[in-house]
Amino acid sequence: MQLLEFQAKELFREYGINLLPSIASTTIEEGRKHAKELGYPFVIKIQVPVGGRGKAGGIQKCQNDDEFELKYPQVLGLTIKGEKARAILLEKMADIKKELYLSLFLNRSKRCYTIIASPEGGMEIESVKNQIIREVGLGDVSEQVAREVAKEMKLEGKAADYFVDILQKLAKLTVEKEAELAEINPLAIMQDGSLMALDGKFVTDDNSNFRHDELQKYQEKTEIEERAEKSGFSLVELDGDIAVVGNGAGLVMSTLDMLTDNGGKPACFLDVGGGATTDSVYEALTLISKMNRVKGILVNLYGGIVKTTVVAEAFLKAYDDKLINLPVFARLKGTESEKAKEMLKGSRTKIYDSIEEAINSAVMGIKK
């Protein structure tokens, strides 16, 4: 899961990484109280799980009560890359000398944790040329290694000491919480020579959730997502009008691509996992019935051992129960497909021999 800035900072604080005073709120009433505690000037920062907040106006300086009353509701009302504000963080303004970059991430091709550091911070790391990259195995960063990185960063004296301390703490946090990414950008050198984490990004390995009860408070799930997870489905909601259902992540991604190529707009990615049964397909249809934007359902099931009649039963049951009243365009590869077609005759589910035909019919059918 990806933590919001203020959540990442809670973890940073717990591990002793230097931070500016800050407080998170979700209403202006709470915010007013925090403004008094914090004192002007401070920065109002929108909390959304995507980057590019500054450009979108989600980070605003605030000098006095009048500005606060104007800007707090503005920032709270923003939607950035489709994401609404989860909270607002008020953070004390700082006197910065220089901005650096520091992160630890799971290096997939090298199969180890890797430090990326740069004397140029505050922008997206991909656009920074001057990167210091250091592989650190399972994430153990010794003081010596941290010193070497500080030296490459051309840090000296107090700043170097602070850097070594923060890097080691960040590594400990990364390993203990099983993060895929722990990023401080910018990591600021203050006028007094100390270092502070001004922003934080933290992505954990969902598959290790069972070992981290302490992180579950950060889990943010809609009712639909929760039900999907319970059934062992993978679900990503999208903003189009054709729901895409299939078995296997690769197959469903491939179906989204082909639908998009043909001018269709996917409403969701729904992978029902390994074997499709009447129950699992019925539950998938139940979840889709809760998404208002959906005008049609595209189904792509590849089953070597799946009986397509079993899947057909789920569609018929969903119509009988008045769960859905949507057209379904299905490509079912598996056994008994002739019988399944017979069963669905006269219903709103049409079975096609190839996914290309199903997609074309779906795109045409929805337009009508």
Place this chain on the structure above:
Amino acid sequence: MTDIFKLLRGDPQDSDYKKKGVIVQGITGAYGSLHAKNMMTYGTNIVAGVTPGKGGQKFEGKVPIFNTVKDAVDATGAKISIVFVPAKFFLGAAKEALEAGIKLLVAIPEHVPVRDTMEVIDLANKKGAVVIGPNTPGIMIPELIKIGIMPATPFKAGKIAVLSKSGTLLYEISDALTNSGFGQSITIGVGGDPINGTRMIDAFDMVKDIPDMEGLVVIGEIGGDSEEMLAQRIIDIGFKKPTVAYIAGRSAPKEKRMGHAGAIVMGTYGSAESKVSMFNKANIPVAKRPSQVPVLLAGKMQQSD
């Protein structure tokens, strides 16, 4: 480099040539028993099962079950194991297998924590063992040996090597290849996790020198940079056999995990564009949809004639 064919098939002088023994860890579970039966039907020589507490019993009336992998290895001499335990028990099961002398470990479970996978790979490297997966459909030489959960019908013996991150796309594309007359010499599911025991590039190194291989199909998806690394290797060694790629997830939004733990684009890292452009650089055509793969492969074959 591990000779994967030696492990899977053996040499003609071996007493177990073309019938290498395979141990199934978790053979009495619902999933493990279903696929153990399917593998036996396919002709895979399942020599033992492992389920703690069920040692001494028999699976399907003939395959002996042991309490530990070590007991199973001692009794059968098998070097291959396939693991069906739940994700949270994978680390223990995999370590036990590698300590017992298993040289090829096929890791089926999905949702294994990355840290556990890294620990298993570390141990496998020390033991000189190969790990396929986790979150893999498995590995097979069609019509000879199937160690995995793939259905039998899409595959046919032949001369195309297929490497895939995805299970269902492996079936789908192999089916299309088979229908176009392209059988497969070997198929390897590298898995959909961020960290793979056998990466695309390792799988490629295993198959690139197969003497009678006539072509290679690479089925990738968004996330990570294993496709880019593979394309670079193909350029570096001047690999000339007809190769075709497919990449799933072109239309997926950034920073969203698309079903597989590893299928996520972070910034530009892991994007489909990056993979497609590297394949283009390596002169490898990338199919727009699965059914196009055999068409492009046939085209490449003609060029090289």
